[in-house]
Amino acid sequence: MEHQSESPTLEELALQSSFQQWVRYPTPMLDQYWEMWMQGHPDRITLVNQARELVLSLHFPDDLTLEEVDEEWSKMQYLIQQESTEDVHVYHIERRRSLSFWVSRAAIVTGVLLGIALVYTWMRPLPMLTYKSGYGQVKNVVLPDGSTVVLNAHSSIRLDATWDANKPREVWMDGEAYFSVKHQSNNQRFLVHTPDSMTVEVLGTTFTVLSRATQSRVILNTGKIRLHRRIAGKSEAVVMQPGEQIALKKETKKLEKRMVNPEIYKGFTNNKLIFQNTPLPEIISQLEELYNLEVQTTDSLLLKKEFTGTFPINKPALLLEAITRAYKLQVIKERNRLVLEPVKDTL
Known part of the structure; x- marks a missing residue:
């Protein structure tokens, strides 16, 4: 509004x-x-x-x-x-x-x-409302129907300034966001569109959507949603149940479904980063997307490691310190560029 x-x-x-x-x-x-x-x-x-x-x-x-x-x-x-x-x-x-x-x-x-x-x-057409979160910032947004959205860092949503009760409620998003959608008495649909041609259709539920350059996924917390994807002129639809994650593999363009703990992926709504046996390449991607960093490593074996821990979202330095201690690394920093490399043994 x-x-x-x-x-x-x-x-x-x-x-x-x-x-x-x-x-x-x-x-x-x-x-x-x-x-x-x-x-x-x-x-x-x-x-x-x-x-x-x-x-x-x-x-x-x-x-x-x-x-x-x-x-x-x-x-x-x-x-x-x-x-x-x-x-x-x-x-x-x-x-x-x-x-x-x-x-x-x-x-x-x-x-x-x-x-x-x-x-x-x-x-003139009614204007669009745009909400954005900065790097390292989490933002709470209330939509015209009373539904709420929590934007993770470096994310945005767009929507019409007013919603017609006889038309679907539509949101266009980029980045990562947690939605809590209010069910309407007329069963009005709620649609979330992502840049990679995926649309999440719901009636009333809670879920997390991630759409970034390196990965895209939808995780259902409660209720039921239908995930639509259009590719090569063909439409594909998948119904999701609570606890399921559907990820779009960028390399193969295929959707992969698996069971996860949804609470881990909504940690940012409480200003936390939660990792549970998370591959380090995924953590590196989050550091880059959330904090405008460029992270590299000289140790290829490091990319096969996993990490577990919980950290404040506004203190990425604590996460970096924990990773370097766990894997005996040192950080070489040049402005926004970080290089992770093994600590050299000294005699």
Whole structure:
């Protein structure tokens, strides 16, 4: 949902696309949002009612094009200039007219300008909301339907500013995120799209999605989801049960299913990195993705090792220290580039 200012003016409130959507085409979700907004801003209820009347009083042809709007705008600018000149002339002749007369004339001009702005706003597509987390940062996001998303570091999601109750709820993501989806009374679908042509379809559940350059996977915590993938013009669908992980192998482009402990993979929601017999190449990938590091090793045997441990997500140095101690390594650091190599024996 679009961010609302604490004390919007009448014009600012009327111009907000989500407000216009609610007034003209209300949905249960929009009703709930604006009711909660007014509960939190009881002093703005009169303003909301005035803005609502303003939006409803403005009627424009459905087939009006942007070119026609531009033409009308040019005409209106000319008329406003003429109006201003006339006002000055009349004012000199009839100085005794009441202040309310001039206020009403100004209100008409303001209303016309606001109407034109509303046309532009209404004819354009609703904006997309984007939420991003930085390197080493975990972010919590509340979606328009009350569902929640926890973004792991260096991740993002995009979604429409408002959701139509008669259409699927859709989110486009990149990186890693944990979703807790609220089931809707009309069984409205919830879709998560990833860059590698995978779509997770749910009704109400909790799950983790990872989509990065080196690996992609979906892990189901609770409920049931259907994973769709489109490849070479063909569609593939797999139904998942709680505790299952489906990973997309980048080399073979095939989906592989196995049972896992979902709690390990959602550790970042509690600001933790949890590893349980995790291959070191996977840990190295996480260091690179989460902290904007380039990690290399001169010991090929090290890439066959596994590691177990739990660490604060905001302290990658503790993880590096534990790995170097466990495998007798030293770290050579050059800015964001780390080289792991065995400690040389000294006589």
